[in-house]
Amino acid sequence: MxxxxxxxxxxxxxxxxxxxxxxxxxxxxxxxxxxxxxxxxxxxxxxxxxxxxxxxxxxxxxxxxxxxxxxxxxxxxxxxxxxxxxxxxxxxxxxxxxxxxxxxxxxxxxxxxxxxxxxxxxxxxxxxxxxxxQLSDIFLLNGSQIRSDYAWITEKRISKEITDPHTIMYNPSQIFLEEGAKTKACILNAENGPIYIGKYADIQEGSIIRGPFAIGESSIVALGAKMRGEITIGPHCKIGGEVSNSILFGFSNKGHDGYLGNSILGEWCNLGADTNTSNLKNDYGLVKQWSYAEKDFVDTGRQFVGLVMGDHSKAGINTMFNTGTVVGVSANIFGGNFPPKHIPSFTWGGADGLDTYRLDRALEVAQRVLERKAILLTAEDREILTYVFHATHGIQ
Missing domain, CATH: 3.90.550.10 (Spore Coat Polysaccharide Biosynthesis Protein SpsA; Chain A)
Structure with missing residues (x-):
């Protein structure tokens, strides 16, 4: 077949x-x-x-x-x-x-x-x-999918032993470490769901993790981080600060303090130090979010919706994302105050205005970022990014 x-x-x-x-x-x-x-x-x-x-x-x-x-x-x-x-x-x-x-x-x-x-x-x-x-389904389904994936991935297998005497575990039968994974003086609480720690992942000192939680190969939970559950960190990421019900697809970083909730980051994204996302409106109302299909903001029917960020996008230090913000591919956000709730692909700026992010510069930065992981930006990748640039800025 x-x-x-x-x-x-x-x-x-x-x-x-x-x-x-x-x-x-x-x-x-x-x-x-x-x-x-x-x-x-x-x-x-x-x-x-x-x-x-x-x-x-x-x-x-x-x-x-x-x-x-x-x-x-x-x-x-x-x-x-x-x-x-x-x-x-x-x-x-x-x-x-x-x-x-x-x-x-x-x-x-x-x-x-x-x-x-x-x-x-x-x-x-x-x-x-x-x-x-729809976009919110990704974080809404994440906890249940961690549980179901954990069952078949760990079936009839034995976890690597945690030998660090200062790591505290709750419900250790639902904690699984792959080869090369390590923990130091952290708290792993799997009472509400399993915790899966991928190959060579590093859970650093003082971090607190509550399941369901999954972290991929060679990723890092930074010193003192607080992981509040229903979280997936893909491979080759660094995560810090306070995180709740969010997904990083892979090769992305939120390495510093700041809050990320009910959010999704694609690949090759970076959030600068003290970046914060709002996931709840002050009036506790339902969140509207930009829809590329409708070309307008639409009601998600959800009370908790944070940030969605496409591949290769970056945010400078102290960036504040409003509830339900959507950032396209290869955007560069910086400056004070809240940037717009929709930031198109290949744009540069923030609350004070957005300019077009030149394609040649964006591809140059993408290549530089990938090289740090010994990965090349392929011709196919360049064609895809060029298509997105042209589609965003109306170039035929």
Whole structure:
């Protein structure tokens, strides 16, 4: 069977700016990305059918028998069982969600999936779906996904032993350390959910961690940090200060004091010292947030919504983000007072005004940042960032 994770175009648009630089299935949710969950449950390789400007980096591989699966869905064993029972020319639907489609026909575009599904015999899925449909779903689902990922990642495995005599553990059976992970004089409280510490991760002195919590390979929890639960820190990150119900996809830093709550940072982001995010309005009302799909601020229906920041964006010291702020890709924010609640991609400035961040300078900085991790900015990466720049600033 040839497995392909496809993007629902409406959902992909609703998840911008995070999906400017990745398919939906490369969103980190729980301990791993959605794609990595499917890799585990399918026990097979996957490729991707996504928006055209991403397709060079995230390619589609077609065979004589292709099972296309909605990449905004998180798998579970029941869903896997039903999907694998589909025969060629059949599809699986749950309400208005196309779950999966089995076809011998290669498709050129993710928009063709719906058209192809209309030609199939449709079956109805009666189970419960876990789906990311809007930005706030990512942090709302994160705690439960940490729990479910922890179960299969640690099944029949033994955690590395914590030998530091000054590390305090609560419910140690729900604390798992991978090879090379280390802790020093910290508090790990897994009474409310598991704590997963990835390879070579470093939990430094005085930090307090409450589960559910996950930290990826070679990431650091800085001295005296307070992690309040339902948090995922991806690989090669540094996290400090006070954090609650937030996700860093990877290669991003919030290394200093300051609060981050109900927020999502993409890759290669950096928050300067004492950066703070508001996640609750003073009047306790529902939060409005910029929608790229609607090109306007829309009601999230949520009371707690913090910052969403696309890849390669940075904030200077003492930056204050208002409730529900959305920052695009490769933005550079600095200065006093609150910057706008929507900061477009490739812009430079803050409360006093925004200017266009030149593409050549932005690519130069991106390359410099990646080189610090011995990673190259590929031609495909440059094409994606150039597309986002042109789309943002109306260049044909």
């Amino acid at each position: 040839n497995y392909i994770l496809f993007d629902d175009t409406l959902v992909h648009g609703a998840l911008l700016p995070l999906t400017y630089t990745r398919p939906i299935s490369h969103i980190r949710l729980g301990i791993v990305t959605i794609a990595e969950k499917w890799l585990h449950f399918l026990q097979g390789e996957v490729s991707y059918l996504t928006e055209g400007f991403l397709q060079k980096k995230y390619i589609s591989v077609w065979g004589e028998d292709n099972l296309l699966i909605n990449g905004s869905l998180c798998p579970d064993q029941n869903l896997i069982t039903v999907i694998k029972k589909l025969s060629p020319g059949e599809s699986l639907q749950c309400g208005n969600v196309l779950v999966a489609l089995r076809t011998p026909h290669p498709l050129k575009d993710c928009r063709d999936v719906i058209t192809q599904a209309e030609k199939t015999t449709v079956h109805t899925y009666t189970g419960t779906l876990t789906q990311v449909r």
